[in-house]
Amino acid sequence: MVAPLSDDTLALPGDGLREGVVNALRTALGDALLDVVLKPNDDLWVRVRTDAWRQAGLVLRDTVGCDYFCFLSAIDWMPSPYGKSEEDPTQPKEPIDLTVQQGYAGGDTRLQVFARVTNLAKHFGVTIKADVADAHPSIESWVTVYAGANWHERECHEMFGIGFDGHPDLRNMYLPTDFEGHPLRKDFPLLARMVKPWPGIADVEPLPGDDSEDEG
């Protein structure tokens, strides 16, 4: 158990405080803290090893003081094999680059779990990410750390097919029982769009005071 953040750190403004948070996380987690992105005057992203996910939650709750659970979800970093419906449907389709490229704080896998917790007293939040394996995606549950994670993990399980070890009740919550697939994975097709393609991006409205540029 690492002691909570010192008062000196808590008294620091914005980015200084976030650096203190990063130091606290590094002390507590050691090399399980894989990557940190600190955008000045904006926000803090950290990535932890998959097996340290629950421990990182405990550290965030008890040491850093982020006792407010904001959300938990996942990202599928693979570009959609069906394109983004921005292409001109009359043109032949260009091949889509399916290289997986992760965002802030990096990553090694296609699927990533991410969550956000907030320190209400000091008004800062931390976005924490962790990789989950591609083959049998699963990660430890946060339910015992933040009770509110229960529904978020159920949603995540339904939408991405990610398992949460230790979750008491991973039932589906949104979709009808006979629904197949995980809709938020990028390789889940929207059938209505397959049948009737979107007629391109003919959606540019003139801006106020922008008349002169209409012709150009």
Add this chain to the structure above:
Amino acid sequence: MTDLADRQKLSYIAAQAADARLNVELETEGMTLNIGPQHPATHGTLRIIVRLDGEQVVWAEPSAGYMHRGYEKLTEVRTFPQVTALINRIDWLGSFANEVPFILAAEKLMDIEAPPRAQHIRTILFELSRIANVSLFLGDLGVQLGAVTPVFFAFRDREYVLNLIESATGGRFHPNFDRIGGLKDDLPAGWIAETKQVMKRLRAFCDEIEDLLFGNEIFQSRLRGIGVIPADVAKQYGLSGANLRASGVDWDLRRDQSLPLAWDKVDWKVWTHPDGDSFARCWIRLQETRESTKIVDQLLDTIPAGPIMAKVPRIIKVPEGEAWVSTENPLGEMGYYVVSKGDLGPFRVKIRSASFNNISIVPWVLRGVYVPDVISILASLYFILGDIDR
């Protein structure tokens, strides 16, 4: 103080024991009661399955998903300006408020900021949608407890606010008025004077509701001490907005974070209540409606001159990056985690809606309450189905 608490605990245990004895004597069996998916008391299509022992709830489970429309997937196949038309409909009572955090997140990624006049008008419309939203809650609250009159009052006075929103934006319900870099249009002539009139009327409405409901003895006895949520539980479940402030946590995103909006330019108060019960949640919302009318009044006096739109390219491409912006919406913290890959549309949008967290506490808070209180607790937690299911 401890004596009193101990005595209360003892009397509670005694009551429980008496209940248990009664149940043994009468040989009551458990019963499952299914409320919903379409039920007048659940405003929306939330279905709640409660298992009862006599009159007491042993176990409760909300079953969501009857309004799941797949927003997060749909945002991935739309461009940034198209997304705002969609997300209006998440919390359909305070629709303009839904647009603002998303637009702010996109602006953050593009590193642009709306001109001061647009920020000001955004804040005004934000507060107007809060009033439109919460005033319906105040009226609906009566219906949940068996008083039908307040809802007529609410619909009557809410109509004035909707007319204001319509005259400014063109849409009664779903304005789709916020643009990346500013607003679609400026305010129409005469709007400011009319808004001031309406705000006066809304304050009268709040007084009316306070007289009708909050002072009422039945109302108080139905809500006081019912459905108590302590602050640490509320935070663990991620309750936000009035539900969190009613548990004594002094936290309001309008005050506690710096956004390019105009709340810091006016004088207003964040209300909290130490009790954490249903009454506290309702009372906070009443006070907040009053506060909102004050905010709007002050903002109307200080609208700066200038353009309402920053210079943005005609076809909006948002640079690569990730951004999280949340605002204090009528129902609580609503935020968007936007991931962009430099395309016309977002790569992934995680929508953190307030009601989802607010209602996830239901299994916890309903355990042990009596059947009539189920409805009043749900009413006081205040959710919009579209905001739960998205």
Add this chain to the structure above:
Amino acid sequence: MGLVDKGRMPKPLTSLFNMGRSYSMWVYQWGLACCAIEMGAAFGSPRYDVMRLGVIPLPASPRQADLVVVSGTVTDKMAPAIKRLYEQMPEPKYVISMGSCANCGGPYWDSYSVTKGVDQIIPVDVYVPGCPPRPEALLEGVVLLQQRIKREDMGARWRGEGYKPMVKEPIVVGGGPVE
């Protein structure tokens, strides 16, 4: 009522019955999404006041209702409940589909979980377009439905000829004159 047994009906009696039916409609409110609030404004607010049209918006159950207003997004999970509700209603029954979502899926036309129009599950008599339609539009839909009911041939219904689908051409509010 020998005539009625034979399935014939004197004209004055028909119009009397039809008038009675059209001005005492019990309407069941199947509010689902945003449109439910506008329906609430139309049916429950003093400004729009639907009761002046002879519509009673507060039946205790669908078994008591003549008309159902499906307002809002119909999801695949909700669809069985709507079908069951419709089957519970006694004949003759009418359906108003309110809002773009109930008409055709609306802004969720490409969603994986939304039914693209309630008419895929139950027959619809009146479509009220809009997202959401104003309360006045819903009232217009009710008035147009009443006009149609007044022209119905009760005799045909009793002979079993004009039984479902009575709907020949659905009415679209704002889509031109009826019939």
